[in-house]
Amino acid sequence: MAFRPSRSRLRRLRPAILVSVIILTVFLYFRSASTSVHNTQAAISDRDEEEGVVCPKSPLMKDVFVVIRTGATEAQEKLPVHFKTVLTCVPDFIVYSDMDEIVDGHQVHDVLNEVNETIKRTAPEFQLYDHLLTRGREGLDYQTMFGSGPSGALDNPGWKLDKWKFLPMVDRALQERPKAKWFVFVEPDTYLMFTNLLEYLSHFDESQPWYIGKHMYASGVLFAHGGSGFVLSRPALEKVSKRWREEKTEIEQATLKGWAGDMILGKTLSDAGVSMFWAYPHLQGDSLTALNWAVEKLERQAWCYAATTFHHMNAEEITDLWQFEQTWYRRNPAGGPPLRFRDIFNNLIRHRLRAERTAWDNMSIGREYSDEALVKLSQNDFDNLSLVEQNAHNSFEMCRATCEEQPRCIQFSFLPGKCSVSDELRLGHAADSQCLEYSNAAGKCVKEAATTGEEDDIVRSGWIMDRIPGYVYWLDEFCDKVHDVWVTK
Known part of the structure; x- marks a missing residue:
């Protein structure tokens, strides 16, 4: 006869069985949870590896020294995004400033300590x-600290x-990296x-004195x-550095x-026997916001060439372009x-x-009504x-x-009482941003009225979409x- 435990024995075993079941359940739960966590972490790790930062494989990477020139009035606002994006792929760089x-x-270095002491005592900008x-940023009047160039804040002491x-910067860069083959200044x-x-x-002979830039x-x-x-x-850097040290007084008077400063540097390079190579359109003075995508200079249609730099880029634009790259x-x-430029436009x-697009200024700078x-x-x-x-x-x-009446018109913008149309295609920017910087389109973009929250007070823009193809x-x-x-010739 099969063994059957008595009811009293079953009653005595139930607590032990229950405890065992609970222990087993807890064990299986935590084992499952541990496995789940491990798998999730592995998946994240795999994804990070798969979608990690893609950097160039060029053998030139070890030979290039990137120099960023900034100022204390803008460094905290503009530098951080570069450390999180482009500079993650730049193995050797330095930041020069006025403090x-x-x-x-990241360390930022004062590069003005070599300027003549008399000039530092007498020139107003100092x-x-x-x-x-003496005081750092304490007490600075930031109302005049932003914008650069003729279209920027005219009283901006940081820009002055x-x-x-410029000259101390190139000289210091050579001292920092005397064996670098190329020095890139941005x-x-x-x-x-x-x-x-x-x-x-890689298309240039680094043993020759090259000065490459946008004219x-x-x-x-x-x-x-x-x-x-x-x-x-x-x-080229050795030539201009030698000239700077030999003619420092003369060059500082010219700077005064x-x-x-980029003009003074160009003049000093020319005097040292180094001519500028016109690298347009690779190096651009406009941002993704302001660039006319059909721009042509020197009989070169930018659209067809490889892009290398954009200027007046804010943090959001830098992040967008970095993620796209x-x-x-x-x-x-x-x-x-x-x-190429056309790849950037199309993608x-x-x-x-x-x-x-409401609350958007596409910088239509053609005819105004x-x-x-x-x-x-x-x-x-x-x-x-x-x-x-x-x-x-x-x-x-x-x-x-x-x-639409005008065959070549590709875009327009409207603010109550004002219509602007343009044959040039630009992306533009959100209507609450300012057009302070120097660029081809600066000062010509729509200056929207102070908004009251009503849609009728905000600039609206549009493109003639069936003309884009x-x-x-x-x-x-x-x-x-x-x-x-x-462009190499």
Whole structure:
């Protein structure tokens, strides 16, 4: 007969069985949870490895020294985003400023200590430097600290002080890295496409004195625009550093009278026998916001060439372009075609264009229609306007219709009482941002009225969407004539 425990025995065993079941359940739960956590961590680790930062594989990486020139009035605002993006792929860089400090864990070096003491005592712009040395940022009037160049804050002492950094900066960079082959100089609102830059530099002989930049003229001097970034080979840096040390008094007097340090540097390089190489369009003075995507200079359509820098980039734009670059290089491994301006437009800009974007200024800088503009017309010129044009400033719809009437018009913007249309395509920016910086379009973008929260008080923009494909096709046709995406001659 099969053994059957008595009911009394079962009653005695139940507590032990229950405890065992509970222990087993808890054990299995924690084992499962542990396995789950381990698997999740493994999945995250695998994903991080798979989607980790993609950096260039160029052998030139160890030979390039990147120098960022900034100032105390902007460093804390503009530098951190670079440490999280582009500079994660730059193995050797330094930051020069007008004050020693730590920004986001990185040392920033004062580069003005070699300037003549008499000049530092007498030149008005050095009042800011004295303040920084003695008090740091305490008590600074930030109302005048932002913007640069003729279109920026005219009383910006930080910008006026900046011109004194260029010659000390290049001299100090050579002292820091005497064996580097290439020295790359950028500003904290310059976006550096490091992969493309390394590819570009590989086309040049580093044993020769190269001064590579975006051309600019001022006071009869040809020089490389600092905000667009410029590159010096070691031989060029050695020549200009020698000139700086031999003619320091003369150069400082020229700096005292001049308005831009990059101009003084260009003049000193020229005097040292180093000519500037015109690298346009690789190095750009505009941002993704302000760039006219059909821009052509020196018979070069930027659209067809590889991009290397953008200027006046804010933190959001830098992050967007960095993330796009990372995605691009994951999908297009090293050794493929370089990233061109048209690739950036088609993959990063084009999908942001709309028939209407509220609270957006697309920087339409063509013809303006407003009561103020119309009253300046002669009666004959006014009569020659279509009925739609005469009423363009009265509504968003009439502004759009005015653009549509003009065969080459690609975009428009409307603020109550003002309509602007343009044949040049730009992305623009959110309507609450300011157009303070120096660029091709600075000072010409729509200055929206102070908003009251009502939609009617906010600038609205639009693109003629059915013209975009033709615009892209037209630009692509230029590329059939471009046999090399790099300007090396």
